[in-house]
Amino acid sequence: MGIRSIITKDLRVLTRDHRALAVLLVMPMVFIAILGFSTGQLIGWQNENTSLTLMVDHPADDPFSGRFVDLLRRREGLVVAVASDAASARKEVDDGNCTAALLIGPAFRERVSGLRLRDALQPEQGALAAGLAGLDVAIHTQRTQPIAQTLTRQLVWATALRFIVNETLERDPLARAYLAHASPSAATRPALVEECPPQTWVTPGDFRVMAYQIIVPAYTVLFAFFLINIMARSFLSERRQGTLDRLRVAPIGPFVLLVGKTAPYYLLSVAQGVALFAFGRLLFGMSWGSAPGMLMLVVACTSLAATTLA
Amino acid sequence: MPFLEVNNLCKRYDATQALAGVSFSIGGGEVLGLLGPNGAGKTTTLMIMAGLLRADAGTLSCEGRPLDPTAPAYRRSLGFAPQNIAAYPELTALENLRFFGRLYGLKRSDLATRAAEILAITGLAPRQHSRVATFSGGMKRRLNFGIALLHRPNLLILDEPTVGVDPQSRAHLIGQTRALRDQGVSVIYASHYMEEVQVVCDRVAIMDQGRIVVADTLRNLLHRLDAETLVEIPATACEQLDALTQAADRVEQRGDRLVLAVRQPDDNGASGIGPAVSRLLAVLDELRLPVLSVTTKRPDLEQLFLRMTGRELRD
Numbered sequence: 001m002g003i004r005s006i007i008t009k010d011l012r013v014l015t016r017d018h019r020a021l022a023v024l025l026v027m028p029m030v031f032i033a034i035l036g037f038s039t040g041q042l043i044g045w046q047n048e049n050t051s052l053t054l055m056v057d058h059p060a061d062d063p064f065s066g067r068f069v070d071l072l073r074r075r076e077g078l079v080v081a082v083a084s085d086a087a088s089a090r091k092e093v094d095d096g097n098c099t100a101a102l103l104i105g106p107a108f109r110e111r112v113s114g115l116r117l118r119d120a121l122q123p124e125q126g127a128l129a130a131g132l133a134g135l136d137v138a139i140h141t142q143r144t145q146p147i148a149q150t151l152t153r154q155l156v157w158a159t160a161l162r163f164i165v166n167e168t169l170e171r172d173p174l175a176r177a178y179l180a181h182a183s184p185s186a187a188t189r190p191a192l193v194e195e196c197p198p199q200t201w202v203t204p205g206d207f208r209v210m211a212y213q214i215i216v217p218a219y220t221v222l223f224a225f226f227l228i229n230i231m232a233r234s235f236l237s238e239r240r241q242g243t244l245d246r247l248r249v250a251p252i253g254p255f256v257l258l259v260g261k262t263a264p265y266y267l268l269s270v271a272q273g274v275a276l277f278a279f280g281r282l283l284f285g286m287s288w289g290s291a292p293g294m295l296m297l298v299v300a301c302t303s304l305a306a307t308t309l310a
Numbered sequence: 311m312p313f314l315e316v317n318n319l320c321k322r323y324d325a326t327q328a329l330a331g332v333s334f335s336i337g338g339g340e341v342l343g344l345l346g347p348n349g350a351g352k353t354t355t356l357m358i359m360a361g362l363l364r365a366d367a368g369t370l371s372c373e374g375r376p377l378d379p380t381a382p383a384y385r386r387s388l389g390f391a392p393q394n395i396a397a398y399p400e401l402t403a404l405e406n407l408r409f410f411g412r413l414y415g416l417k418r419s420d421l422a423t424r425a426a427e428i429l430a431i432t433g434l435a436p437r438q439h440s441r442v443a444t445f446s447g448g449m450k451r452r453l454n455f456g457i458a459l460l461h462r463p464n465l466l467i468l469d470e471p472t473v474g475v476d477p478q479s480r481a482h483l484i485g486q487t488r489a490l491r492d493q494g495v496s497v498i499y500a501s502h503y504m505e506e507v508q509v510v511c512d513r514v515a516i517m518d519q520g521r522i523v524v525a526d527t528l529r530n531l532l533h534r535l536d537a538e539t540l541v542e543i544p545a546t547a548c549e550q551l552d553a554l555t556q557a558a559d560r561v562e563q564r565g566d567r568l569v570l571a572v573r574q575p576d577d578n579g580a581s582g583i584g585p586a587v588s589r590l591l592a593v594l595d596e597l598r599l600p601v602l603s604v605t606t607k608r609p610d611l612e613q614l615f616l617r618m619t620g621r622e623l624r625d
Contacts (some may be wrong), residue, residue, distance in 0.1 A: 005412040009398070009405075016400040016441075242394030246457070249360050249390045250413040251382040 002252040004281040006260025007267075016263065020230050024268055028223040029279050035215060036283055052152055053079045053097075058104035062236065065104045068163050072102075075159055090140050092306070099145070100152040105136030115176065118166040120161060128164070132157060213287060216280035217298075220273045224302050226310040228273070231265045262307050269303035312372055313338040313463060313496050314359075319368035321354050321574040330520040330523045332368070336465075336498060336513075341491050343511030343528075344500040345611075347619050355395065356467050359498070360390045386414060389463030393470045395450040396457070399443035401611065403434050403453055406442060407460060414461035424460060431486060432456040442553075443577045448479030455483055459490070466490060466497045472506060484510050504611040514611065518619040530610070535609035536573040539587045542602040543568050543594065551596050559586075559591040565604060 014020055052074065058065040071079045081098070083089035089101035112135060119126035128134060132153070138155060141149035169175045238244040238261075247257055277295065279284040288295055312335035321329040321436040332549045333558060336342045346352045353411040357363040359370065361379035377384060386424055397406045407428055411421040432452035468487070472480045487497055487510050501507050507514060515525035524531065545566045547554065555561050558570035574584035585610060587604070594601055 002413055009401070009409045013398060014406070042485050078413045154569075202318060231491055240394075241399070242392045242396035243398060245362055245394075246390065246396040246410065247413070248362055249385060249388065250410070251385040251415070294427075 002250075002256040003189055003260045003263065006247075006257070007263050010264040011267075013234075014268065020233075024223075024227065024230060024272055025275065028219060028272060030159040031223075032216065032276065033218060045145065052077060052099055052148065052155065053081070054152065054156075055081050055083045055092045055098045056102045056104065057083045057086040058108070058198055059106050062106075062109055064109040068104070068108070068160070071163050072156070072159050075155060080254065093140055093142060096142070099141065099148045101140040102139040102152075102156060105138070107136035110198060111135045112164060112167055115164055115167070115168055117172050120164040120168055121127050123161060128161075134159065135160060137201065147192050189278070216276060216284070216286050219296055221302055222278045223272055223276070224269050224306040225309070227265055227269050227303075230263075231307065231310040235261065261310075265310065266303055266307040269306055270300055273299035273303060285287040312336060313340075313373060314377070315371045316355070316359065317369045317371065319355060319358055320366045321351075321358065321363065322366055329358075329365070329368075329521055332520065333523055334515045334518070334525050335520055336496050338464075338496055339491055339494040340513060341487060341497040341499055341511045343507035343514040344498055344517065345502075345504070345514060345615055346506060346517030350619075351520040352517055353469060355517070356469050356498065356500060360388065360467055361385065379381070385449045387464045388460035389466040391454050391458035391466070391468045391471055395442075395454050397442050397450065397453050400441060402439050402441055403429065404438040405547075406453065407484060410457050411460050416461060421537070423425065424462075428456040428460055431459070433482060448475040451475045452479060452483065454484065464495060466495055467496060467500075469500045470502065472501065472503060482505070483509060487514065504615060508611045516615060516618050522616045531614055532609050532611070533575075535614055537609055538577055539572045539574060539583075540569045540603075540605050540607065541572070541587070541590060541594070542604075543570065543599050544602065547597070548597045550599070551599060557590045 015026075056069050056072070058069055069080060069082065072078060083092065083101070086101075086103050089103060092098050093101045115127055119128050123129070132139065137156070137160070139149065139153055141152060169179075235244070238247070252260075274296070277286075277288065277299070281288060315333075315335040317333050320327075321331040321567075332351065332355055333341070340580050344352050344355070358365045358368075358378060361384070370379055372384070374387065396408070397403075401409065404425060405407075407425040409420060411425060416424060428433070429438050432455060434449060434452060434456070437445065437449065442453060446451065451471065451474070455468070458466060458468070460620065471487075472483055475483070484506060490497060491512070499507065499511055511528060513525065513527050514531055516523045524534075541558070542564075545563055545568050547568055548563075551561065554568070554570060559570040559573050562569050562571075570590060572586045573587045574592050583606075593599070
C-alpha cells in the first residue's frame with residue numbers, strides 16, 4: 001500500500017512537472033529527430049535517399065544501348081530515368097534533382113561489340129582497361145558529391161561488365177555449344193549471368209539504417225542514465241521541502257520508501273526506452289530484430305541499471 | 311505517571327555537543343512549550359523524539375515503558391509538523407492529505423471523512439482542489455498542521471508551527487492546538503513566540519546550550535520573577551530624592567514626572583499591592599507628594615526567558 005501510494009504520488013508530481021517530463025520524454029525524441037534531419041533520414045525522405053537516381057542519355061534509335069539501360073533499371077537501389085539529351089541530363093544533376101547523369105555515346109555499341117569474353121573476364125588488362133571511358137560512357141555528378149559519384153561509377157561499371165559478359169557469351173560459339181550440352185534450355189536463355197541469384201547490394205540507405213540500429217539504442221542508454229539527474233532532484237526536493245522527514249516519520253520501512261521512490265523512475269525509464277525504439281522504427285525504419293521481446297528485456301535491464309545507480 | 315518521558319538525551323555533531331543530558335516529561339492531554347534560543351537543541355530533541363535522529367545516549371519511555379522511536383506503533387501514534395512546510399507543492403491540499411493518510415493506513419472511507427474534517431479544521435475546504443504552490447504562507451502552515459493531525463495522533467510535535475503567518479492564521483492554529491489538548495492529545499510546542507507559548511502551553515521547558523534550564527508550569531515559572539510596581543509623582547519632588555531612593559528600588563525621570571519602581575514577589579495575584587509598595591506610598595504621604603498613578607507590571611515569559619538564557623546573541 002505504501003509503495004503504491006508513493007509511486008502514484010511521484011508519478012502525479014512528475015506529470016505536473018512539465019520541465020522534467022519534457023527532459024525525460026520529449027527531449028530524446030527531439031534529439032533523435034535532429035539526427036534524422038541532419039542525415040536526411042526522417043520519414044518521407046528515406047525512400048528517396050536510399051536510392052541513387054540516375055538520369056540517362058543514350059542514342060534513342062539504338063536498342064543495344066537500350067538493353068544496357070534496361071539492365072541498369074533492374075539494379076536494386078538505382079532509379080533510372082531517360083533524358084531527352086545530354087545537356088538536360090547534366091542540368092538535372094546540377095539542379096540537384098538526381099544523383100548522377102549517365103551519358104552513353106554513339107560509339108557504345110561498336111565498342112562493346114568489339115570485345116571478347118576474355119576482355120570481360122580480365123577488365124583491368126584488356127580493352128576494358130580504360131574503364132567506362134573506353135566504352136564511350138561518361139558519368140556526370142556534382143563536385144560536392146564525391147561519394148555519390150564513386151557509388152554511381154561502381155554500380156554502372158559492375159552492370160556494364162555483366163552486360164558485356166552476356167553479350168560476348170551470346171557471340172562465342174564454344175560457350176553456346178557448352179551451354180547447349182550442359183542444359184538444352186540454357187542455350188536459349190538470353191542472359192546467363194542474369195540467372196545468378198540476385199545479390200544483395202548494400203545501398204547508401206542501408207548504411208544509414210544500419211547507423212540507426214546503433215544510434216537509437218545508444219541514445220536509449222544515454223537517456224536512461226540521464227534519468228539519474230531527475231531522480232536525484234526528486235530526492236533532494238523531498239529533503240529540501242521537508243517531506244522526506246514526514247515520510248521517514250510515517251509507519252513505513254526504509255525499503256518501502258526506497259522502492260516507492262525508485263519505481264516511478266524505473267517505469268518512466270522503460271517508457272522512455274520503448275518510446276525511443278518505437279520512434280526509431282517509425283521515423284528511421286530501424287529493425288527490432290527477430291526477437292523484439294528480448295529487446296524489451298534489454299530495455300528493462302538498462303532502466304534497472306540506471307535507476308539503481310541513481 | 312507522565313505520558314512520555316525523555317531521560318538524559320545526549321547528542322554530539324562532530325565537535326558540537328548539541329544535547330548534554332536533556333530530560334523532561336509530558337502528561338496526557340498536556341501542552342508542553344519548548345523554548346530556547348537558536349542552537350539550544352530544540353530541533354535536535356524533537357528529531358530524536360520523532361525517530362529522525364538517533365541519540366548518542368538517553369532513553370524515551372511512554373507510560374513507564376521503554377520506547378523505540380522507530381517502532382511502527384509509536385509512529386502511528388505520533389503526529390509531526392516540521393518547521394518547513396512539509397507538503398508537496400505540485401499536489402492539491404486534498405491530494406496531500408490523501409497521500410499521507412494512505413501512508414498511515416487509513417481506509418478509503420475513513421480517509422475521505424478524515425480529510426474532510428481536517429480541511430474544515432484548517433479552513434482549507436474551499437481551496438481543497440488548489441495546488442499547494444498557489445497557497446499563501448498561512449494556508450501552507452495550516453495544511454502542514456493538518457497533515458500532522460490526519461491520523462488522530464496521541465502525541466503531536468509542532469516545531470515552530472506559526473512562523474511567518476498572519477495573526478488570523480496564528481490565532482486559528484493556537485485555537486486548534488488548545489482544542490486538541492481538550493481532546494486529550496499531548497502536544498510538544500516548540501516556538502520563539504513567547505506570548506504564543508504563554509497562551510497555549512500548560513508547562514514550559516526552557517532549553518539552552520543542550521540542556522533544560524528550567525521546566526515547570528507557566529504559573530510557577532512566572533512566580534520566579536518579581537512583579538514591578540511603578541508609582542508616578544510630579545518631577546518637582548526631586549528635592550526629596552534621597553528619601554525617595556531609599557523607599558524605591560529605582561527612580562527615573564520621564565518628562566515632568568518621576569517614576570518610582572518597587573519590586574515585589576509575584577504572589578499576590580491580581581491585587582499587586584505588597585508591603586514594599588505600601589511602604590513607598592506611606593513615605594510619599596509623609597512627604598506630602600501627590601501620587602499621579604500606580605501601575606503594576608507583571609512578569610512575563612520573555613523576561614523569564616532572557617533571565618534564564620542571558621541576553622548575548624546566539625548563532
